[in-house]
Amino acid sequence: MKFFITGGSGLLGSRIATVADDEHELVLSHNSNPTDNTVKCDITDEDEVKKTIQKVKPDVIIHCAAMTNVDLCEDEIDTAYKVNGDATGYLAKASEDVDAKMIYVSTDFVFDGTKGNYKETDEVNPLGIYAKSKYDGEVQLQKYSNNWAIARVSVLYGWHERLNFTTWVIDELRKENEINIVTDQINSPTLADNAAEAMLEIAGQDKNGIYHTAGNDLISRYDFTRQIADVFDLDENLINPITSDKFIQKAPRPRDSSLNVNKIEKELDFKMETCEESLIRMRDCE
Numbered sequence: 001m002k003f004f005i006t007g008g009s010g011l012l013g014s015r016i017a018t019v020a021d022d023e024h025e026l027v028l029s030h031n032s033n034p035t036d037n038t039v040k041c042d043i044t045d046e047d048e049v050k051k052t053i054q055k056v057k058p059d060v061i062i063h064c065a066a067m068t069n070v071d072l073c074e075d076e077i078d079t080a081y082k083v084n085g086d087a088t089g090y091l092a093k094a095s096e097d098v099d100a101k102m103i104y105v106s107t108d109f110v111f112d113g114t115k116g117n118y119k120e121t122d123e124v125n126p127l128g129i130y131a132k133s134k135y136d137g138e139v140q141l142q143k144y145s146n147n148w149a150i151a152r153v154s155v156l157y158g159w160h161e162r163l164n165f166t167t168w169v170i171d172e173l174r175k176e177n178e179i180n181i182v183t184d185q186i187n188s189p190t191l192a193d194n195a196a197e198a199m200l201e202i203a204g205q206d207k208n209g210i211y212h213t214a215g216n217d218l219i220s221r222y223d224f225t226r227q228i229a230d231v232f233d234l235d236e237n238l239i240n241p242i243t244s245d246k247f248i249q250k251a252p253r254p255r256d257s258s259l260n261v262n263k264i265e266k267e268l269d270f271k272m273e274t275c276e277e278s279l280i281r282m283r284d285c286e
């Protein structure tokens, strides 16, 4: 199968390349951070998207690229909607031209966090600009593609040259710095490798619809951080519990946007890992 992966220079895109079987052919793309194995494609340029997809002729597009800085999206609203919303529409149209399936990577932030343990059938209510623009991407995908899937993830982590939450925690604790972590935000932290495998499985089994491809835990940021310390044998006493009102962030955060992963586990017979399983796997491949 031939894949076109947007966001190939980012965390998830690069991990898809790592876990994909050799039998698959992958073309990865970047925008401003080229790597050895990526081609340039600015997804906000509709013409460039169309030409690239016509040239590559993939069987499946996995669309990982996004404006992922949640707080910056509050300041750069037009860019957030262009990258996360409109560009998803451009890719969906281009996928139809070549009869490709399109898998769009979305987020737990489409939910408002009042309930938690969200299923794919639960009603969305995105709070901030990042969340609203990512949801706009879900809408544009369904408007322009007839062969689509949405894969929602939460607090992505894994080895990558740019820091993510987990690698930042490991870095700080190894330097013996104290860190303040909120106790009242709950998610389903997701190892990028496990999410990548889930997306390849959705493609392989030719599934359509929405899937929660997240970590198999409903866990506070504080408890997750303690698990990181435990698995990586770091000092848990350096982790200070705080509440969100003491940690001012520009964009609103859902209180509990944890995701229920029963659907993918049952329908695709695919296992989403717990945080502990994923952290051990991450530690073992450092």
Ligand SMILES: NC(=O)c1ccc[n+]([C@@H]2O[C@H](COP(=O)([O-])OP(=O)(O)OC[C@H]3O[C@@H](n4cnc5c(N)ncnc54)[C@H](OP(=O)(O)O)[C@@H]3O)[C@@H](O)[C@H]2O)c1
Residues within 6 Å of the ligand: 006, 007, 008, 009, 010, 011, 012, 013, 029, 030, 031, 032, 033, 034, 041, 042, 043, 044, 063, 064, 065, 066, 067, 068, 083, 105, 106, 107, 108, 134, 153, 154, 155, 156, 157
């Ligand atoms: N990170 C999380 O905690 C999290 C949580 C929930 C959902 N998600 C979703 O998961 C997906 C992957 O996230 P990630 O953490 O792997 O992302 P990331 O590491 O922040 O990488 C973002 C990627 O998007 C690309 N990109 C940005 N603007 C672009 C443009 N105009 N044209 C082409 N490419 C562009 C970047 O390319 P360059 O670097 O080359 O510019 C980069 O490859 C995203 O859709 C995100 O919304 C992430």
